[in-house]
Amino acid sequence: MESSIVKSQAYGKDRVRVVRVVRHADGWQEIADYWVCCLLSGDKFESSFTKGDNRMVVATDSQKNTVYYLAKTLPAATVMVPEAFAAEIASFMVNKYAHVTSCQVKVTTKPWERMQFVGKAHPHSFLREGKETRWTEAVVTKTAPPSASALTVKLTSGFYDLEVLKTTNSSFTNFWRDELTTLPDMPDRLLSTKVLCQWQYLAKTLDALKAADFNAVYAGAKRNTLDAFANDPRAWVNASVQTTLYIMADRILGEFAAVDDVYYALPNIHYFPFDLTPFGLKNLQADAEVYMPIADPSGYITATVSRPPKARL
Numbered sequence: 001m002e003s004s005i006v007k008s009q010a011y012g013k014d015r016v017r018v019v020r021v022v023r024h025a026d027g028w029q030e031i032a033d034y035w036v037c038c039l040l041s042g043d044k045f046e047s048s049f050t051k052g053d054n055r056m057v058v059a060t061d062s063q064k065n066t067v068y069y070l071a072k073t074l075p076a077a078t079v080m081v082p083e084a085f086a087a088e089i090a091s092f093m094v095n096k097y098a099h100v101t102s103c104q105v106k107v108t109t110k111p112w113e114r115m116q117f118v119g120k121a122h123p124h125s126f127l128r129e130g131k132e133t134r135w136t137e138a139v140v141t142k143t144a145p146p147s148a149s150a151l152t153v154k155l156t157s158g159f160y161d162l163e164v165l166k167t168t169n170s171s172f173t174n175f176w177r178d179e180l181t182t183l184p185d186m187p188d189r190l191l192s193t194k195v196l197c198q199w200q201y202l203a204k205t206l207d208a209l210k211a212a213d214f215n216a217v218y219a220g221a222k223r224n225t226l227d228a229f230a231n232d233p234r235a236w237v238n239a240s241v242q243t244t245l246y247i248m249a250d251r252i253l254g255e256f257a258a259v260d261d262v263y264y265a266l267p268n269i270h271y272f273p274f275d276l277t278p279f280g281l282k283n284l285q286a287d288a289e290v291y292m293p294i295a296d297p298s299g300y301i302t303a304t305v306s307r308p309p310k311a312r313l
């Protein structure tokens, strides 16, 4: 047992709940509401796993305190953008502790929407809609530990649980057929999915990342997801989930040069027309009007899409 080696380790605090309010002089207020996960790694922590030696362990309680400390002391504009906040927390940790070689910070948020009254935005009241969850993860690593002079950053952002449904313009036909096939061609069907979308930023330094407009990319990823799903005619010709996924990702890469690749996981939440022929009613294929949603099992279509090698800088 004692000869076993620790292949990898990371420890810290998960689900740190922090709410930051920004109060402007004219009464306009903003809110950010986060769950933060902060994890540290470094060889010096190995003995805490293998030898019960905690001397180098920065308590997870102190890591939690740091998140609140930075939420107060960083510029408000940084704290209000999840990507910027995550990258700053991770850099702070690797800069402050020589024995921390890498820090991974994940910030998750269910955004509060500002209330609107007769088209007028309320200055300080918000509404939580049951919409998608936004998250980001910054991993800051020292390239020449213990010095923090050279840092690389891997920044990934995304959203999940964006539920969508369309009642036509989806199909699944001409698929492989053999003795195990029972599904008929579906030239027109309901399509419903719970979108998970994530993208990686091309830039690998904190300075280069500062140029990216993270909120615009997030809004654009969501807009392209919805627009491809509902409106892109390319997704109607051979309108499988696979085709729809590729078009969504291709549009994001086309719009945002800062994005290196895009990953989607799209469950195909089946809505099957209910067979009413025993009651003398036509409800299949072109006659379908009454459906039975099937929670389990669902299809599950995933892909990571990037630019062709020559198009990457």
Ligand SMILES: O=c1[nH]c(=O)c2[nH]c(=O)[nH]c2[nH]1
Pocket: 171, 172, 183, 239, 240, 241, 242, 268, 299
């Ligand atoms: O869009 C789809 N892709 C599939 O791979 C598949 N398989 C299936 O049974 N239905 C569907 N729909």
